[in-house]
Amino acid sequence: MKLAKSLLLGTAAGLIAVASAHAADLPSKKAAAVEYVRVCSTMGEGFFYIPGTETCLKIGGRVRADYLYGEPLDRSADSIGFRARGRIQLDARTQTAYGLLRSVVRMEITRNSGTPFTDTGRITTSPDIAQAFIQFGGLTAGRVTTFFDNGDLPTEHFGTLRFSDAPDVDVLAYTFTFGNGFSATLAIEDGLERRSNGFLDATSPATLDYAGQRAPDVVGNLKYTGTWGTAQLSAALHQIRSNNVFVNAATGIADFPETEYGFAVQGNVGVNLPMLGEGDAAWVNLAYADGALSYITGGSTDSLSAGVLAGLLVDGYINPASGNISTGRGWSVAGGLRHYWTPTIRQSVFGSYARFDYAATASQFGILDFNELRAGTNIIWSPVSGLDIGAEVIYARLDPRGRVFLPTGQSLGSDNAWEGRLRLQRDF
Secondary structure, eight states: OOHHHHHHHHHHHHHHHHHHHHHSSSSSOOOOOOOOBBBBBGOTTTOOOOHHHHHEEEEEEEEEEEEEOOOOTTTTOOOOOEEEEEEEEEEEEEEEEEEEEEEEEEEEEEEEEEEEGGGEEEEEEEEEEEEEEEETTTTEEEEEEEETOTTTTTOOOOOOSSSOOOEEEEEEEEEEEEEEEEEEEEEEEEGGGOOOOOOOOOOTOOOBBOOOOOOEEEEEEEEEETEEEEEEEEEEEEEOOBBBOOOOTTTTEEEEOOOOOEEEEEEEEEOOTTOOOOOOOEEEEEEEEEETTHHHHHHSEEEEEEEEEEEESSEEEEEEEEEEEEEEEEEEEEEEEEEEEETTTEEEEEEEEEEOOOOOGGGTTTTOEEEEEEEEEEEOOOSSTEEEEEEEEEEEEEEEESOEEETTOOOESSSEEEEEEEEEEEEO
């Protein structure tokens, strides 16, 4: 028995040794290290490190639904408009030895229907690169809010007011930071974004047909941002080149009008008003333009409208007496006040007044001087963080200095219109 037990134990030990030797010859697999996403608190709320890098990324977006009523001009016009807009934004930031390296991509897709959203009887869907820019130290390159405007103004209107109102444009800029809240920026911006050349009758000698862009718009600003609010002074230079051939009646020589340069200047202030309530603020903006009216209207546009009356806007027209470009001039004042009735309910009241003037000869070509008044209010409820439910009403009145004759034979000295809007918006 003892002999058998000894043999059995010896055999088992030998088998275990052989199995261990074979196991040692097999390749071993180690579990991959798990790399958890790290919060990047140094860049602000919502940023995290892209695994394996020192770059911080924030993913955000917006969903907006608008329902707009606008007074119809005639039976063919829609009085109701629908809009659905989706936005996705990526913001990547890296600290470098040269300063912050930042890149932002903001993509939007908008679905519009109806005359109030300029799509009479139609439904349109338009993808858009709203913003795409790189910032490296003081350098900014790409598509971003124009440096002519102050994006820190506490504006909160949904509809249109007559001031530039922070449109996105293509830029190349450098910002000098002086400390204590002061900065200055010098930029070149795409002048195609700032053209107003409402087309007259093709046979009219006054028609200004813009020629190709040879120089970008040059924009500069001086800005302050502090605990009490923000202030900015800005200026822009805009090239006006005509593609019209003018024949000099005296000499019979055909030539192009000489290139002109329009300009715009602007100043604004936004003030925090904690003495009225937490989050309360007011703002005012003053602008003047000569040959660059889009710096008042907010971007490329050819007309003002209220009710059935529309006013033509042109940066300039060809003066048939001289063959030169005569520029249009305009100025505007806009402002508003925001007040929180409760921590979740806020209201804004706002308005603008604009005036546009041309030389005396312009009226014979259908270009009239215009005054325009806009005023409105909205109320917004934010039941939870990131969700706004708001309603807004705006009144607009257009007053030409002279009567406008409509195709129907009717003439108008002035006209007005109302606009009502319901908006639901979720930011994340």
